[in-house]
Amino acid sequence: MKNMDMFFRILASTFGMYFLSSAITTFVLVLLEINPEIQEMVEAIKIEFILGIFIVLWVFYTKNIARAWFYMIALTVIFFALSFYLLKGGVL
Numbered sequence: 001m002k003n004m005d006m007f008f009r010i011l012a013s014t015f016g017m018y019f020l021s022s023a024i025t026t027f028v029l030v031l032l033e034i035n036p037e038i039q040e041m042v043e044a045i046k047i048e049f050i051l052g053i054f055i056v057l058w059v060f061y062t063k064n065i066a067r068a069w070f071y072m073i074a075l076t077v078i079f080f081a082l083s084f085y086l087l088k089g090g091v092l
Contacts, residue, residue, distance in 0.1 A: 005065060013059040016072040021051035023079035030083045 025048040029040070055072070062068045 008065050008069075009059055012065060012069055012072065013056040016059060016068075016076075017052035017055045019076045020055055020072050020079075021048045023076045023083070024048075024051055027079045027083045027086075030086050 025044050028047065029044055059065070059068050059072075
């Protein structure tokens with residue numbers, strides 16, 4: 001049972017780090033209306049890396065991995081939906 005818990009934590013940290021940090025970075029870039037020049041892209045990658053580290057630490061710190069999966073999936077969907085709405089919905 002302990003091995004399966006560690007497997008799901010590693011899986012959550014890998015996919016959560018990628019998808020959730022990408023969703024948050026996309027939302028911040030859309031919200032701030034940053035033109036995608038090279039310097040802004042470098043800053044976005046730095047933000048994404050720092051967010052990824054926090055997500056990995058949070059996944060291994062939490063006691064309930066199912067709750068962590070739920071929060072990661074929900075937050076990823078929310079941030080991507082908000083980014084899509086602001087970008088394609090005509091708000092910005």
